[in-house]
Amino acid sequence: MIKLIKAPKSGLHGEITVPGDKSISHRALMFGAIANGETRIDNFLMSDDVLRTMTVFRELGVNMSQVGSQIKVIGKGLDKFTKPDHSLNMGNSGTSTRLLMGLLSKQPFDLPFFGDESLSKRPLRRVAGPLALMNAKFDLAADNFLPGTILANNNLQGITYDMPVASAQVKSAILLAGIQAEGETIVIEKRPSRDHTERMLRQFGGDITTNNGIITVHQQRQLRGQHVLVPSDISSAAFFMVAGLITPNSELTLKKVGVNPTRVGVIKLLERMGANIKQEPMPSNGEALADIVVKSQSLRGINITADDIPSAVDELPILALAATQALGDTVISGAAELRVKETDRIATVITELTKLGANIEERQDGMVIHGGTTLRALQGSVMLDSHGDHRIGMMNAIAALIAEGNVILTGEDAMSVSYPGFLADLASTMREKL
Structure with missing residues (x-):
């Protein structure tokens, strides 16, 4: 008080x-973790939400360290994470939860995750629904709330998804699954939402096209570590x-x-x-x-x-x-x-x-x-x-x-x-x- x-x-x-920027700090950690090589992040936001994302990747075996005002990430690629020995705590971070549901939807082990009281009241249906169409598998509490588990999975399929409501978090979750999926993943936006995920994928060497609200990605072979100024x-x-x-x-x-x-x-x-x-x-x-x-x-x-x-x-x-x-x-x-x-x-x-x-x-x-x-x-x-x-x-x-x-x-x-x-x-x- x-x-x-x-x-x-x-x-x-x-x-x-x-x-x-909170949104960009989250995404810089995520792309740094799945890229090959070193990523350096300047002006990183040291806030509770973003530190949740950092903790998750450390528990997945990614080396993340602070050097002065810079964060250094040694990426492991998309298929070399290690299984954590306990459930992943998302705290109050909706961004961590929704984006990681897409990014971690093709791992060879179950990933239990939970949030605080506030996050546990926020529905995940809008994210879990389209990801399930891609063959992602989740075990969530009744009506798609936390706590839950991202279930082990080795097969994602690309989809075409017409966004019913503009949401950068939902769009990003689909795209992060799409870069691991077989075939083509297309997201159609009637109204544009923030495009940090698309921009950062390009910065890390990824292939993505955007044209009049139609965003297309394919399975990415290899992303490269970058220097990111937030x-x-x-x-x-x-x-x-x-x-x-x-x-x-x-x-x-x-x-x-x-x-x-x-x-x-x-x-x-x-x-x-x-x-x-x-x-x-x-x-x-x-x-x-x-x-x-x-x-x-x-x-x-x-x-x-x-x-x-x-x-x-x-x-x-x-x-x-x-x-x-x-x-x-x-x-x-x-x-x-x-x-x-x-x-x-x-x-x-x-x-x-x-x-x-x-x-x-x-x-x-x-x-x-x-x-x-x-x-x-x-x-x-x-x-x-x-x-x-x-x-x-x-x-x-x-x-x-x-x-x-x-x-x-x-x-x-x-x-x-x-x-x-x-x-x-x-x-x-x-x-x-x-």
């Missing part, structure tokens, strides 16, 4: 380098973008942020809300990078629809906070996926922001946020809760910047899932200007 800090009248100022995570940077926009007298610069076109939905949505966000591109051999500059300014309400969700799904909680300060209403629809994140993020966003006086209507697939609301602790003091969800915890901390009264946060440890130093970085922006 901690007391959250209200922003000074002088606002927030300074340069922040947020931690490395960009700063735009999902983490989004909290500071909104903080800079809604906190009076503020100007923040966010350094070396990944601006992959499939991930910049949060910037596009904030710009539609009237924000002037400056991007200063930087040279890069991998993912696109830019410094991002934001200043406090007025926003207006917008409609956020299903077409907007795939490229901004993780940023919707902090966008909801921004919407409470905008002129007019913001309507979020087509976002039912929020119901099966670390928490039901439609419910938890509304619960927490309502404690501060926000006026939000719940809908099954989203919410209606009535803007122009002054946030305040209604009884002079209020206790907010992360609900064990890192993004809800960080949203609460940003809301406290502009809220009147005393704001307490419980469950602050959840922020370490993606951003262990978040509160320290936030505090660093509140130093008085010289």
Whole structure:
């Protein structure tokens, strides 16, 4: 339990380098583990979720070590893992669980795996279903929940799969199985989701084609170890973008942020809300990078629809906070996926922001946020809760910047899932200007 800090009248100022991208850190470990040779990963995110992936591969016999700020992985290829002597603990990491269900679906031994209480409530049907069509075999708890076992298997078959809902994790699980399967694996996307898996497969020497939403892979003969620079995570940077926009007298610069076109939905949505966000591109051999500059300014309400969700799904909680300060209403629809994140993020966003006086209507697939609301602790003091969800915890901390009264946060440890130093970085922006 901690007391959250209200922003000074002088606002927030300074340069922040947020931690490395969580999605890319996960995938860099995975591809490094299945490649031949050495992979070096710079700006790796040392967070709870990603460390779960690292632990899994160490238990599969992969040598992973830290040298200064760099992670070194000595790959074993896809068929030389060793059988762990106990069940694999996925903690609270949905990314680890879903992607590894695809990557480890062709191993000669059973792999029992489990998660914490929160992860055990998140359904795996959307991943297990298409993988089963490829002949992957799983023994999961009733209704496709953890705990479970990835069953021993020596035969995967390629499929053509039309994605019913845009999901990078489901797509990636299919592709990671597809690079081991006989024949051709095709994934068809109606709406594009983040493409880090496709980009990284190419970087490691893999063969993959993408054309108008049709992604095709075949069995890969050999991947080669690489040097991977992980960009700063735009999902983490989004909290500071909104903080800079809604906190009076503020100007923040966010350094070396990944601006992959499939991930910049949060910037596009904030710009539609009237924000002037400056991007200063930087040279890069991998993912696109830019410094991002934001200043406090007025926003207006917008409609956020299903077409907007795939490229901004993780940023919707902090966008909801921004919407409470905008002129007019913001309507979020087509976002039912929020119901099966670390928490039901439609419910938890509304619960927490309502404690501060926000006026939000719940809908099954989203919410209606009535803007122009002054946030305040209604009884002079209020206790907010992360609900064990890192993004809800960080949203609460940003809301406290502009809220009147005393704001307490419980469950602050959840922020370490993606951003262990978040509160320290936030505090660093509140130093008085010289």
